[in-house]
Amino acid sequence: MKVLIIEDDPVTSGYLVKALGESGHNAEALADGVQGLHRARNEDYDVLVIDRMLPSMDGLSVIETLRSEGHGTPVLIVSALGEVDDRVRGLRSGGDDYLVKPFAFAEFLARLEALSRRPQGGTGPPQLSLADLELDPLARSVKRAGQKIELKPREFQILEYLMRHAGHVVTRTMLLEAVWDYHFDPETNVIDVHISRLRQKVDKGFGSPLLHTVRGAGYILREED
Amino acid sequence: MKKTEASHQIRNRLWLASVALALTVTGIALLIIAWWSAEFARDDLDEELYAEAVELIEGPLREGPEALEIEIRRRIFEADSLGHVYLYAESRQTMIAGSWPTWPEDLEQAQAFQTLAIEEMLSPRSGLARQVRIAVRTLPSGRHLAVGQDMTEHLRLGEGLKGAALLAFGLSLALAMAGGLLVSRGLLTRVEGMGSVVAGILKGRRDSRVPLKTPPDEFDLLASHFNHLLDENQSLLQRMRDVTDEVAHDLRTPLARMRARIEAQQTFAGEPEQYDELLHELRDELDRVLETFNALLHIAKIETGRVQEEMVSVDASALVEDACELYEPAAEEAGLTLRSRVDPGVQIHGNRHLLAQALTNLIENALKYAGRGVVSLLLREDKEQGRVRLSVSDQGPGIPEAEHERVIQRFTRLESARSRPGAGLGLAFVSAVSELHGANLRLEDMSPGLRISLEFPLGAGAVEGEAD
Numbered sequence: 232m233k234v235l236i237i238e239d240d241p242v243t244s245g246y247l248v249k250a251l252g253e254s255g256h257n258a259e260a261l262a263d264g265v266q267g268l269h270r271a272r273n274e275d276y277d278v279l280v281i282d283r284m285l286p287s288m289d290g291l292s293v294i295e296t297l298r299s300e301g302h303g304t305p306v307l308i309v310s311a312l313g314e315v316d317d318r319v320r321g322l323r324s325g326g327d328d329y330l331v332k333p334f335a336f337a338e339f340l341a342r343l344e345a346l347s348r349r350p351q352g353g354t355g356p357p358q359l360s361l362a363d364l365e366l367d368p369l370a371r372s373v374k375r376a377g378q379k380i381e382l383k384p385r386e387f388q389i390l391e392y393l394m395r396h397a398g399h400v401v402t403r404t405m406l407l408e409a410v411w412d413y414h415f416d417p418e419t420n421v422i423d424v425h426i427s428r429l430r431q432k433v434d435k436g437f438g439s440p441l442l443h444t445v446r447g448a449g450y451i452l453r454e455e456d
Numbered sequence: 457m458k459k460t461e462a463s464h465q466i467r468n469r470l471w472l473a474s475v476a477l478a479l480t481v482t483g484i485a486l487l488i489i490a491w492w493s494a495e496f497a498r499d500d501l502d503e504e505l506y507a508e509a510v511e512l513i514e515g516p517l518r519e520g521p522e523a524l525e526i527e528i529r530r531r532i533f534e535a536d537s538l539g540h541v542y543l544y545a546e547s548r549q550t551m552i553a554g555s556w557p558t559w560p561e562d563l564e565q566a567q568a569f570q571t572l573a574i575e576e577m578l579s580p581r582s583g584l585a586r587q588v589r590i591a592v593r594t595l596p597s598g599r600h601l602a603v604g605q606d607m608t609e610h611l612r613l614g615e616g617l618k619g620a621a622l623l624a625f626g627l628s629l630a631l632a633m634a635g636g637l638l639v640s641r642g643l644l645t646r647v648e649g650m651g652s653v654v655a656g657i658l659k660g661r662r663d664s665r666v667p668l669k670t671p672p673d674e675f676d677l678l679a680s681h682f683n684h685l686l687d688e689n690q691s692l693l694q695r696m697r698d699v700t701d702e703v704a705h706d707l708r709t710p711l712a713r714m715r716a717r718i719e720a721q722q723t724f725a726g727e728p729e730q731y732d733e734l735l736h737e738l739r740d741e742l743d744r745v746l747e748t749f750n751a752l753l754h755i756a757k758i759e760t761g762r763v764q765e766e767m768v769s770v771d772a773s774a775l776v777e778d779a780c781e782l783y784e785p786a787a788e789e790a791g792l793t794l795r796s797r798v799d800p801g802v803q804i805h806g807n808r809h810l811l812a813q814a815l816t817n818l819i820e821n822a823l824k825y826a827g828r829g830v831v832s833l834l835l836r837e838d839k840e841q842g843r844v845r846l847s848v849s850d851q852g853p854g855i856p857e858a859e860h861e862r863v864i865q866r867f868t869r870l871e872s873a874r875s876r877p878g879a880g881l882g883l884a885f886v887s888a889v890s891e892l893h894g895a896n897l898r899l900e901d902m903s904p905g906l907r908i909s910l911e912f913p914l915g916a917g918a919v920e921g922e923a924d
Contacts, residue, residue, distance in 0.1 A: 313750065314754070314757060315807070315809040315810075319766075333743075385781055411778060411782055413782075413809075413812060413813075413816075414809055417782075417820060418820050419783070419786050421782050421783055421785070424785035424786045424789050425782075
């Protein structure tokens with residue numbers, strides 16, 4: 232995945248470039264809004280990471296300019312401004328996701344990967360499947376090895392989200408945002424219990440487990456090799 | 457404080473204005489009186505003279521010219537030689553009878569009323585030249601009759617009036633000066649009183665207030681508003697100082713702890729694994745500091761009302777049910793039961809994200825401190841009272857009544873909770889959100905257990921909700 236990071240704090244951008252490199256991605260960083268806009272126009276990236284406060288041109292203007300020129304590259308906004316209205320303004324300007332500083336790298340990476348795979352327009356396949364697990368979003372039904380599994384509405388939403396991001400790490404915060412529309416992290420680890428209940432229904436009694444916990448990051452739905 | 461120039465001081469301007477006003481009014485009044493009384497006196501005299509002339513003409517003259525002559529001579533003889541003047545003449549040169557031997561040159565024979573100054577006859581009392589008012593009549597025979605009266609007494613009255621007027625003028629000037637001085641000084645003393653209170657506050661005497669009188673006048677009303685403003689300001693300052701102290705304490709403690717840990721590691725250089733462990737610990741500790749910091753900023757932002765624009769109609773029923781559903785498995789895991797009883801379709805005018813976070817704070821507190829039993833969420837719409845009541849109650853140890861007020865403050869953590877994680881900002885956040893929504897936050901002791909409830913007004917929000 233090729234990533235452009237437009238961020239004026241050299242420590243943050245240096246760390247992100249290095250960590251992305253170690254995760255097998257190709258990242259470069261620029262510290263200036265205008266330069267960043269210029270580079271994003273002229274080269275192809277899978278994802279752009281844009282800080283809100285930048286010298287010479289602020290992040291939201293960079294995004295608005297890109298969008299008005301027809302560039303559809305997914306954008307992850309990173310910002311120290313974490314209030315709900317800041318987030319809303321960020322997404323309204325054309326950003327695809329919003330991450331509040333400080334953040335864990337695992338969270339950052341999970342969101343980048345989710346963005347880079349985001350289907351550009353369209354509503355995804357009518358039927359989702361992984362190994363012998365099948366999910367029909369329209370019929371709201373789930374089957375494993377041909378056997379129907381009864382899920383509560385929330386459990387269904389969690390599984391659908393995991394299946395749409397199959398093979399990639401999904402963090403607790405991403406699930407809270409996607410399923411509950413909560414843009415804050417509760418103190419209690421509420422998501423873990425929901426996942427373990429879902430795991431009881433989806434994995435228990437079937438061959439190999441599909442729903443895995445990634446320590447320090449979140450969860451991943453994938454086939455064991 | 458800067459002194460104003462004397463000419464710009466309100467006291468002097470006020471004083472000058474009052475003096476000028478008093479002088480103008482008395483001056484005009486006295487002028488009118490003096491002019492009017494002089495006119496009146498002369499008219500009166502003229503009438504008298506005219507009447508006497510007519511009396512002489514219609515009485516003795518009818519009997520014959522000699523009878524008039526005799527009557528005039530009799531009157532001259534009887535009259536006070538100084539008071540009355542009679543002249544009866546054939547022409548200017550030929551006198552028939554008269555108080556004076558000749559017809560005065562200045563006296564016109566054709567003019568009805570005249571004032572004549574007689575210089576050789578000085579009045580013994582006033583020392584003024586005598587002024588004689590004379591009425592002249594021409595008789596059908598062509599002779600001239602003049603009847604006059606000494607005006608000096610009238611003039612003396614006028615002089616007296618003038619003196620009295622000047623005296624009154626002077627008196628009113630003195631009164632206006634003194635009164636103006638007193639009034640302006642009185643007003644200015646009040647203003648300066650307020651000024652000195654402000655100066656005192658600027659010098660650090662924050663408790664000083666403007667003294668009030670009863671019954672209050674306009675200045676007291678102003679002063680009471682002013683005092684109220686000072687009170688408000690002081691309580692704000694106090695709150696800010698409290699928060700600063702709390703922040704300093706609650707952020708300094710973990711930072712000092714981190715510093716100590718780092719220094720210890722540097723002093724007793726250990727194994728590489730220890731470094732790893734240290735870094736992990738430091739990161740966790742820093743995360744907590746950042747979380748506290750963010751929570752404080754968030755509360756401050758809500759308290760200053762800077763999120764007002766996001767207020768919309770919120771589906772409170774769905775909000776409570778969602779939260780219940782989110783926490784229900786975690787509660788069960790912890791050996792508690794989380795239940796909800798929710799009226800359907802309840803709308804609250806507010807901010808969904810803040811309300812959700814406040815509610816989850818309450819649920820988390822209940823789960824954390826109750827430890828056992830049932831935690832119930834309740835959402836009731838009371839249309840008659842126009843209120844929506846949202847409450848979270850538990851069956852735990854509760855909070856002593858005396859502490860209810862205190863636990864809402866920032867960083868308050870009861871002794872029993874010291875050992876558990878948390879920054880003590882949960883209820884402060886709920887309180888800020890509650891205030892933003894115009895709701896009442898109430899803590900009730902359920903013995904056993906605690907019930908925390910928020911009572912929202914069922915106002916514009918509900919109407920908007922129906923319109924949706």
